[in-house]
Amino acid sequence: MSQQLRIAVVAHGHPDFDVGGAEIAAYNLFTGYREQADVAEAVFLAGMRRPGQSATGLISARREHEFLWNREMHDWHLFRGLGRDEAGHRFRAWLELVNPDIVHAHHYAHLGIEMFELIRRTCPQTRIFLTLHEFQAICKNNGQMVKPGSGRLCSHESIEDCHRCYPDVSREDFWLRKNFIQRNFDWVDGFVAPSEFLRQRYIDWGIAPERITTIENGQIPVAPAPHREPGRDGLRNRFGYFGQLNPFKGIDVLLDALSIAHRQGEAPLHLEVHGANLDLQQPDFITRIEASRDALLPHGCLQWHGPYEPQDLHRRMRGVDWVVIPSIWWENSPMVIQEAFAHRRPVVVSDIGGMAEKAAGATEHTRVEPRNPLALAETMVKLASDPGIWEQNVKRIKPPITVAESAAAHLDWFGQIAARTVA
Amino acid sequence: MLNVRLSPPEFARTLFRQIPPRLQVPLRQLLTTEPFLQHAAAGRSPKSASGQAAGHIDAAIRGADGSLTVAGWSLPYDATDIVLTGDGNQTWSMAHAHPVHRPDLAEVFGALHGAGAQRGGFITRIENAGRAKWVSLRLGRGRGKILSTAATDAGVSDPVVLAKRLFSVPTPQHKLVARFAEIDGPQIAASLRARNDALAALAVERQNFGEPPVRPETSIVVPLYGRWDFIEHQLLAFAHDSGLRNDVELIYVLDDPDLVEPVTAASEELFRVYGVPFSLVWGHANRGFSGASNLGASQAAGRFLIFLNSDVFPKAPGWVEGLTGLLKARPEFGVVAPRLLFPDGGLQHAGIAFRWNSTLGTWINDHPLMGLPPSADTTRGLVERPAVTGACMAVRRHEFEALGGFDTGYLIGDFEDSDLCLKYRQKGLLPGYTPDVELIHLERQSLNGIGDAGFRQQVVVLNALRHYRRWGNAIERLADGPILAAAQ
Numbered sequence: 001m002s003q004q005l006r007i008a009v010v011a012h013g014h015p016d017f018d019v020g021g022a023e024i025a026a027y028n029l030f031t032g033y034r035e036q037a038d039v040a041e042a043v044f045l046a047g048m049r050r051p052g053q054s055a056t057g058l059i060s061a062r063r064e065h066e067f068l069w070n071r072e073m074h075d076w077h078l079f080r081g082l083g084r085d086e087a088g089h090r091f092r093a094w095l096e097l098v099n100p101d102i103v104h105a106h107h108y109a110h111l112g113i114e115m116f117e118l119i120r121r122t123c124p125q126t127r128i129f130l131t132l133h134e135f136q137a138i139c140k141n142n143g144q145m146v147k148p149g150s151g152r153l154c155s156h157e158s159i160e161d162c163h164r165c166y167p168d169v170s171r172e173d174f175w176l177r178k179n180f181i182q183r184n185f186d187w188v189d190g191f192v193a194p195s196e197f198l199r200q201r202y203i204d205w206g207i208a209p210e211r212i213t214t215i216e217n218g219q220i221p222v223a224p225a226p227h228r229e230p231g232r233d234g235l236r237n238r239f240g241y242f243g244q245l246n247p248f249k250g251i252d253v254l255l256d257a258l259s260i261a262h263r264q265g266e267a268p269l270h271l272e273v274h275g276a277n278l279d280l281q282q283p284d285f286i287t288r289i290e291a292s293r294d295a296l297l298p299h300g301c302l303q304w305h306g307p308y309e310p311q312d313l314h315r316r317m318r319g320v321d322w323v324v325i326p327s328i329w330w331e332n333s334p335m336v337i338q339e340a341f342a343h344r345r346p347v348v349v350s351d352i353g354g355m356a357e358k359a360a361g362a363t364e365h366t367r368v369e370p371r372n373p374l375a376l377a378e379t380m381v382k383l384a385s386d387p388g389i390w391e392q393n394v395k396r397i398k399p400p401i402t403v404a405e406s407a408a409a410h411l412d413w414f415g416q417i418a419a420r421t422v423a
Numbered sequence: 424m425l426n427v428r429l430s431p432p433e434f435a436r437t438l439f440r441q442i443p444p445r446l447q448v449p450l451r452q453l454l455t456t457e458p459f460l461q462h463a464a465a466g467r468s469p470k471s472a473s474g475q476a477a478g479h480i481d482a483a484i485r486g487a488d489g490s491l492t493v494a495g496w497s498l499p500y501d502a503t504d505i506v507l508t509g510d511g512n513q514t515w516s517m518a519h520a521h522p523v524h525r526p527d528l529a530e531v532f533g534a535l536h537g538a539g540a541q542r543g544g545f546i547t548r549i550e551n552a553g554r555a556k557w558v559s560l561r562l563g564r565g566r567g568k569i570l571s572t573a574a575t576d577a578g579v580s581d582p583v584v585l586a587k588r589l590f591s592v593p594t595p596q597h598k599l600v601a602r603f604a605e606i607d608g609p610q611i612a613a614s615l616r617a618r619n620d621a622l623a624a625l626a627v628e629r630q631n632f633g634e635p636p637v638r639p640e641t642s643i644v645v646p647l648y649g650r651w652d653f654i655e656h657q658l659l660a661f662a663h664d665s666g667l668r669n670d671v672e673l674i675y676v677l678d679d680p681d682l683v684e685p686v687t688a689a690s691e692e693l694f695r696v697y698g699v700p701f702s703l704v705w706g707h708a709n710r711g712f713s714g715a716s717n718l719g720a721s722q723a724a725g726r727f728l729i730f731l732n733s734d735v736f737p738k739a740p741g742w743v744e745g746l747t748g749l750l751k752a753r754p755e756f757g758v759v760a761p762r763l764l765f766p767d768g769g770l771q772h773a774g775i776a777f778r779w780n781s782t783l784g785t786w787i788n789d790h791p792l793m794g795l796p797p798s799a800d801t802t803r804g805l806v807e808r809p810a811v812t813g814a815c816m817a818v819r820r821h822e823f824e825a826l827g828g829f830d831t832g833y834l835i836g837d838f839e840d841s842d843l844c845l846k847y848r849q850k851g852l853l854p855g856y857t858p859d860v861e862l863i864h865l866e867r868q869s870l871n872g873i874g875d876a877g878f879r880q881q882v883v884v885l886n887a888l889r890h891y892r893r894w895g896n897a898i899e900r901l902a903d904g905p906i907l908a909a910a911q
Contacts (some may be wrong), residue, residue, distance in 0.1 A: 058794030060769040070794075085781050093792055097799045 008100035012107035014046035022133035026106035032407030057087030081112020116187035194333035218406025237384030240320030250326035256373035276307030346393035488613035491552035509555030520547035633700025639672035644719030664740035678715035713829030746817035757852025760811035761860035774808030785887035809901035813840030
C-alpha cells in the first residue's frame with residue numbers, strides 16, 4: 001500500500017455519547033490507524049443526534065481529527081437519511097475538506113445509505129470500505145436474524161421468508177429493499193466482517209466472497225485483572241454478565257438459570273450483573289427482569305451492579321471467574337468475549353453464531369444451547385463445582401488481537417483490493 | 424359512515440364563527456350544515472347539472488390592494504361552468520384558480536364526480552374585486568343557481584396573521600412556488616406595504632444612558648426582540664474595548680413591545696455597571712429585522728454603521744476598527760462582514776452563497792462550510808462573496824442611506840441581508856468577508872428544507888421567491904461556481 005494514506009473512519013455514533021460495541025470498535029480502529037506508519041492522517045466522523053431536536057445535517061468538530069455529523073434517518077426500511085439534499089451538501093463539503101484516500105464506514109444506519117454514492121460522486125478516487133457489524137441489510141428485524149414475535153432464530157432470508165415475518169410488507173417490497181441496499185453497496189470497494197460467521201451470512205445474501213474478508217475487532221491492550229483468590233472450597237463459581245440488558249442478550253435466560261440452580265442447591269453459584277440500559281426497554285421486559293432479579297437478590301446469589309465505563313472494566317472483572325454471554329440471537333463478534341479474554345476470563349456462551357465461533361477454543365461444557373435455562377443452569381453448576389475445567393479453559397485463552405494488529409490487517413486488506421482493481 | 428343531517432341555519436352560522444383561523448373547512452364539518460349535500464351523500468343522482476354540481480366557499484379575504492382571495496371547493500358537472508360572482512354584479516372566471524387537493528371530497532362525491540373530485544379544492548385571487556361584501560359560487564354565467572355564498576373578510580391587517588391564514592390552505596410543496604407567485608405573494612406584499620406605511624407614521628422615542636459620543640466614527644445598531652439578557656453579555660465585551668467605549672455610538676432598537684418596560688427599567692443600572700453609554704430607540708411597533716435596523720440607522724450619527732444581532736459577541740477588542748478599517752482602505756467594497764463562529768467553535772458565517780434547494784424549489788442563502796472547524800476556511804484577508812450576513816455587517820452610512828436601507832418587503836425576516844448586498848452590487852460595490860475578525864454567534868442551527876413542512880418553511884419559500892424575482896439574474900450568475908464560490 002502506498003505511503004501517506006488519508007483515512008476517514010465513519011461511524012453511526014461516537015463513543016463519547018453512544019457506547020455500543022460497534023461505535024467503540026470503530027473508534028478504536030481510528031486510533032489504531034493513527035499509529036500506523038502508512039497512515040498520514042486518520043479522522044473520525046460520527047453520527048450524532050441531540051435529544052429532543054431534529055438533526056441539522058451539519059458537521060462540526062468534536063476535537064482535533066474527530067467530527068460529529070448531526071444526522072438522522074427517517075426510513076429504517078431502506079435506510080434513507082432525512083433531508084438528503086441539505087445533509088449531503090454538508091457531507092460533500094466535509095469530504096472536500098478531509099480529502100480521504102479511504103473512507104472506512106462502520107455503518108449506514110443513522111447516517112443514510114446514500115452516503116456511499118455521495119462519496120463516490122464527490123471523490124471518485126476514494127476507496128470505500130464497510131464493516132458490517134450485524135445483519136441490518138439482510139434482516140428487517142433490527143438486523144438480528146431472529147423472527148419477530150416467536151423469537152425463533154432465522155438462518156436465511158428470502159422475500160418469501162421475510163414477508164412471513166412482516167405480512168404488511170409485500171414480497172415485492174422486500175425485493176425492492178434488498179435490491180436497493182445491494183445497489184447502494186455496489187459503491188463499496190470492499191467489506192469487512194468481524195466474524196467468519198457474519199461473513200458467510202453476507203456471502204449467502206449476495207456479497208461476492210472475494211469482496212468480503214474477516215478481520216476481528218482489535219482490543220486496546222490492557223493489563224489483565226488478577227484472578228480472584230478462590231475461597232476455601234477452591235471453587236470457580238462466580239459468573240459475570242457484562243453489557244446491554246435487552247431481550248436479545250438473554251439476561252432473562254441467565255436469571256432463570258440462576259434461579260433453577262439456586263433451587264436445586266447442588267453447588268453455590270454467584271452471578272454479578274454489570275448491565276446497562278434496562279430502562280430503555282419495553283415495560284413488560286423491564287417488569288419481567290426486575291421480578292426475576294428481586295426474587296433472587298434476597299438469597300445472596302445475585303449482585304446487581306449498574307452500567308460501567310470502559311475504564312471500570314478492570315475492577316469489575318476482578319470478582320468474576322467466568323463471563324456468561326447467553327444471547328438468544330446469533331451475535332457477530334461480541335466485544336465482551338474479547339474483553340473477557342483480555343482479562344483472561346473464560347466464557348460461557350450460547351452455542352450459536354459469532355459466540356460459538358469466538359469461543360471455539362474452549363473445552364466442552366462451555367457452550368450451551370441458547371434460551372435453555374435448565375441447560376445453562378446445569379452447565380454453570382458443572383463449571384462451578386470443578387475448578388479443573390476453569391484451569392483448563394484459562395490455559396486455552398488466546399489473547400485477542402490488538403487494535404494495532406487489527407489496523408494493520410485492515411490496511412493489508414485495503415491494499416489487496418487496491419491491487420486487484422489496479423490490475 | 425356519513426351522517427347527514429339538516430340543521431337550522433342559526434346553528435350553522437354559530438359553527439362557522441367558531442372556526443375563523445382555518446381557511447379550509449373540512450367537509451365533514453359541512454355535512455352537518457349544508458342541506459344540498461344530502462343528495463350527493465345519499466348517492467341519489469339528480470338529472471340536471473344544477474342538481475349535481477356542488478361547491479363551497481370556505482373563506483374570502485379582502486386584500487389591502489383591493490384584491491380578493493377566495494378559497495373553497497367546486498365540482499362542476501356536465502360542462503356547466505362554475506363562476507364566482509360579487510354582490511355588485513361582478514362575475515369572475517375560475518379558470519385561473521389554483522387547485523387544492525381535497526381527499527375528503529372524493530369520499531363524498533367520488534360516486535358522482537369520479538376520482539377527479541379530490542382535485543376540487545381551489546384558492547384563487549381576484550385582482551380587482553371592487554368592494555364586494557359578498558361573494559358567491561354560481562352555476563353558469565351570471566344568473567345560475569347559487570352553490571355557496573360567503574361574506575368577504577377584511578379583518579386581517581397583520582401580514583403575519585394574513586400569511587398564516589392563507590398558508591392554512593394546503594398546497595403540495597412542489598406547487599407552492601407557483602401558488603405563492605400568483606396568489607399569496609401579491610396579497611401579502613400589499614399587506615406589508617400597508618403596514619410599512621402605517622409604521623412610518625409612528626412616533627420614535629430615544630433615551631440615552633450615559634453621554635453618547637459627540638462625533639462617533641461608528642454607530643452600532645442592535646435590534647432587540649424576545650430575549651434581551653444578551654445585552655449584558657454584549658456590554659461586558661464592549662466594556663473591555665476602549666476604542667469602542669469612547670468613539671462608538673451604541674443603539675439598541677426595541678423591536679418588541681414586551682421589552683420596552685423591562686429593558687428601559689434595567690438600562691440605567693447596566694450603564695452604571697459597565698460604563699458603556701448606549702441609547703434605546705423605540706418605534707412603537709415590532710418592525711422586524713429590516714425595519715428595526717433601518718430605524719436604528721436613522722438615529723445613528725456615525726460615518727460607519729455596524730448592524731449587529733443581539734446574540735453576537737466579539738471574541739476580542741478591536742473588531743469595530745477591524746471592520747471599518749477595511750471600509751476605509753477598500754472603497755470598492757460596500758459591505759464588510761466578519762467570520763462568525765458557533766458556540767462550539769464551528770463556522771457559522773464565512774460568506775453567503777446562493778444555492779438551489781430542490782426540496783423547496785427555490786434559491787436559498789447558503790452558508791458554505793457551516794459547522795466545520797475554522798481551519799476549513801482558507802480565506803486570507805478581505806474577499807468578495809456573493810453576499811454576507813446581516814448578523815454582523817459594516818457599511819458606510821451615506822451609501823446605506825442612498826440605497827434606501829434594508830428592504831422591508833420580506834415577511835418576518837429572511838433574505839434582507841443578501842438583498843442589501845445585491846443592491847450594493849447593482850451600484851458596483853462589493854460585499855466582502857474577512858476571517859481576520861471573529862465573533863461568536865449563538866445562532867440556533869436548523870436544517871433548511873426538511874423536517875418542517877410548517878409555517879416557517881412556507882415563509883422561507885415566500886421570501887425566497889421574492890428575493891429571486893428581484894435579483895434572479897445576479898443570483899444565477901453568482902451561484903455558478905464551486906461550493907466556495909467567492910466570485911473572486
